[in-house]
Amino acid sequence: MKQVFINLPVSDLERSFQFYTTLGFSNNPDFSDDQGKCMVWSDSIFVMIMTKEKFTSFTTRAIADIKSTIPALYSLSVDSTEIMNSLVDKGLMNGGIEPKPMSDYGFMQARQIEDPDGHTWELFYMDMSKLTQS
Numbered sequence: 001m002k003q004v005f006i007n008l009p010v011s012d013l014e015r016s017f018q019f020y021t022t023l024g025f026s027n028n029p030d031f032s033d034d035q036g037k038c039m040v041w042s043d044s045i046f047v048m049i050m051t052k053e054k055f056t057s058f059t060t061r062a063i064a065d066i067k068s069t070i071p072a073l074y075s076l077s078v079d080s081t082e083i084m085n086s087l088v089d090k091g092l093m094n095g096g097i098e099p100k101p102m103s104d105y106g107f108m109q110a111r112q113i114e115d116p117d118g119h120t121w122e123l124f125y126m127d128m129s130k131l132t133q134s
Helices: 013-022 052-056 081-092 128-133
Strands: 004-010 026-033 036-040 045-051 073-077 108-114 120-126
Touching: 004 013, 004 052, 013 026, 013 036, 013 045, 013 081, 026 045, 045 052, 081 108, 081 120
Parallel strands: 004 045, 073 120
Antiparallel strands: 026 036, 036 045, 108 120
C-alpha cells in the first residue's frame, strides 16, 4: 500500500496536536514522542507535526516563514459539507484562521483553514453527481 506522509514544523507541539485532533485527525502513538506526533487522516494519509528542532534534523535548508508566504496548500476530502463546516469551525475555535470565504464550484465546496503556525489546509466535499451539471 502506498502512503503519504506530510511533515510539518510547528512552534508549539501540544497546541498543534490539539488543533489537528479537532480537525478530525487521530494520533498514532507508535510514531509519536515529545518532539513529534503522527496524526492520522486515513489509512494512507499521515501528517507528522514536529518541533522545529526535530524537523531541521531531516533537512539542511532553513524553515520557511509560512506566516508571510504559502509554500503549499494541503487538501483533504470529507464526506459532506456538514462535516467540512463542523471540522473547520472546530479548528477555528482551536487557534485556526480562515483566510478566505468558502468556495463553491457547484459540484465542490471548499473551506480553507490555517493551523496556528500558518500551514494552510483545504477541506472539501465533492458531489460527483453534480460534476456534469457544473
